[in-house]
Amino acid sequence: MASYLLKNASLASFAGTEPYGLIENGAVLVEKGQIRWVGPASQAPAAEQAYDLKGRLVTPGLIDCHSHIIYGGSRAHEFEMRLNGASYVDIAKAGGGILSTVKATRAATEDELVAQALPRLDALLSEGVTTLEVKSGYGLDTKSEITMLKAARKLGQARAVDIVTTFLGAHALPPEYKENRAGYLSLICQEMLPAMIGLADAVDAFCENIAFTLEETAQLFEAARKLGLPVKLHAEQLTNMGASRLAASFNALSVDHVEYLDQDGIDSIAKSGTVAVLLPGAFYYLREKQSPPVAGLRQAKVPMAVATDLNPGTSPVHSLLTAMNMACVLFGLTPEEALRGTTLNAAKALGLKDRGQIATGMKADLAIWNTDRPGNLSYPLGLNPCAAVIRNGALIRGSLA
Ligand code: NIG
Ligand code: FE
Numbered sequence: 001m002a003s004y005l006l007k008n009a010s011l012a013s014f015a016g017t018e019p020y021g022l023i024e025n026g027a028v029l030v031e032k033g034q035i036r037w038v039g040p041a042s043q044a045p046a047a048e049q050a051y052d053l054k055g056r057l058v059t060p061g062l063i064d065c066h067s068h069i070i071y072g073g074s075r076a077h078e079f080e081m082r083l084n085g086a087s088y089v090d091i092a093k094a095g096g097g098i099l100s101t102v103k104a105t106r107a108a109t110e111d112e113l114v115a116q117a118l119p120r121l122d123a124l125l126s127e128g129v130t131t132l133e134v135k136s137g138y139g140l141d142t143k144s145e146i147t148m149l150k151a152a153r154k155l156g157q158a159r160a161v162d163i164v165t166t167f168l169g170a171h172a173l174p175p176e177y178k179e180n181r182a183g184y185l186s187l188i189c190q191e192m193l194p195a196m197i198g199l200a201d202a203v204d205a206f207c208e209n210i211a212f213t214l215e216e217t218a219q220l221f222e223a224a225r226k227l228g229l230p231v232k233l234h235a236e237q238l239t240n241m242g243a244s245r246l247a248a249s250f251n252a253l254s255v256d257h258v259e260y261l262d263q264d265g266i267d268s269i270a271k272s273g274t275v276a277v278l279l280p281g282a283f284y285y286l287r288e289k290q291s292p293p294v295a296g297l298r299q300a301k302v303p304m305a306v307a308t309d310l311n312p313g314t315s316p317v318h319s320l321l322t323a324m325n326m327a328c329v330l331f332g333l334t335p336e337e338a339l340r341g342t343t344l345n346a347a348k349a350l351g352l353k354d355r356g357q358i359a360t361g362m363k364a365d366l367a368i369w370n371t372d373r374p375g376n377l378s379y380p381l382g383l384n385p386c387a388a389v390i391r392n393g394a395l396i397r398g399s400l401a
Pocket of ligand 2: 066309
C-alpha cells in the first residue's frame with residue numbers, strides 16, 4: 001500500500017487553534033509511514049486506496065509519557081496496609097514501598113521482566129497507545145538498572161510500540177547505601193550515568209523528603225548535562241521543595257506529579273517551557289487531598305500532559321483513557337486538555353517533535369475510535385472505544401472497515 005486516504009473522518013488533529021484542532025468530515029493522506037496531507041475531505045488529493053471511516057473519530061496515536069511498567073513482584077498487600085491505616089511514607093520508611101519492588105526486580109532476569117510487563121503493555125496498547133515512556137529505578141545498582149532498560153527496549157521489539165527510556169537511578173536510596181548517600185550519588189553520576197549512553201533517552205529523579213534532596217538532584221542533573229542527556233523530575237508530589245524551580249533551571253523536559261507546585265514553580269516552568277505531567281492515578285490510589293494547581297498552570301500557559309504512572313505501588317493503572325478520565329474528574333481538566341495531554345503535550349514531555357499531531361510531515365501514528373466526539377474519550381470508564389490503530393502508516397490493530 002504505497003499511499004492511502006482515510007476519509008469521512010472526524011479529526012482531532014491538535015494542529016491549529018480550534019479546540020482539539022477539530023476537522024469534521026476530514027481526510028488524511030498517508031504515504032511511506034508519514035502523514036502527507038490533512039484537510040477537509042472535499043479537497044483531498046487522489047490516493048491509490050481510500051477508506052471511508054463513516055464519521056468516526058481519528059486522533060494521533062496516544063502517548064503515555066510516564067510509566068514504571070518494568071518491575072518484579074507485587075505490592076498489592078501495601079494497598080491493604082494503607083487501607084488498614086498505614087501511610088505510603090510509613091511503608092516506605094519501614095523498607096516497603098519502592099524498596100520491596102527493588103528486591104523483586106533485582107531477583108528477576110531480563111526475560112522475566114519482559115514477560116511480566118507484556119500483559120500490562122498489551123492493556124495500554126489496546127487503547128490506542130503507540131508511544132510509551134518506561135523508567136528504570138527499581139534496580140538501583142548498575143547491573144540491575146541496565147537490565148531494566150534493556151528489558152524496556154525489548155518491549156519495543158516484542159510489540160508494535162515506540163519505547164522511550166528514562167534512567168531513574170535516583171528513585172530511592174538502595175539498602176546497601178543507607179548510611180552513605182554521597183557514595184550512592186557518586187555511583188550514579190560516575191558509573192551508572194555513563195553506562196546509560198545509548199540505553200536511556202533521558203534522566204529522572206524522585207526529589208522528595210523521602211527520596212533525594214535538591215542538592216543531590218542538582219548534582220545528578222549537572223552530570224546528565226555533561227553527558228548531553230535531557231532531564232525530567234518527579235517533583236512536588238508529597239510536599240513543596242522547590243524541585244520544579246530546580247528542574248526549570250536545567251531546562252527539564254517535564255516536571256511530574258506537581259500536586260504541591262506553587263506560583264513560583266509555575267512561573268519557573270512557564271519560562272523554561274517545561275511540561276507539567278499530571279498523574280492522577282497516584283493521587284487517586286494514595287487518596288491525596290491536594291490537587292495540582294490546574295488553574296495557575298492554565299493561566300501561565302504551561303503545557304499539561306496526562307500519563308498513567310503505571311507502577312506497582314502507587315498507580316497500578318493500565319489504562320490511559322482512565323488516567324484521562326481521572327484528570328478530568330479529580331483535577332478538573334477539560335476533556336480537550338486531557339486528550340491534548342496524551343497526544344501533543346505528551347510528545348512535548350518526551351521531547352518528540354514528530355508525533356502527537358495529525359499534520360503534514362508527522363509520523364503516521366493514528367488511533368481510530370468508535371465515536372464521533374473527542375470528548376467521549378475521557379467520559380466512560382471500562383469501555384474501550386478503540387476501533388483501529390495505525391503505526392508508521394501500517395494498520396497494527398482492528399480494521400478500517
Ligand atoms: O511515580 N513517586 C515516585 N515514584 C513512583 C512510585 C513508585 C513506587 O511506589 O513504586 C510514582 O508514583
Ligand atoms: Fe513515577
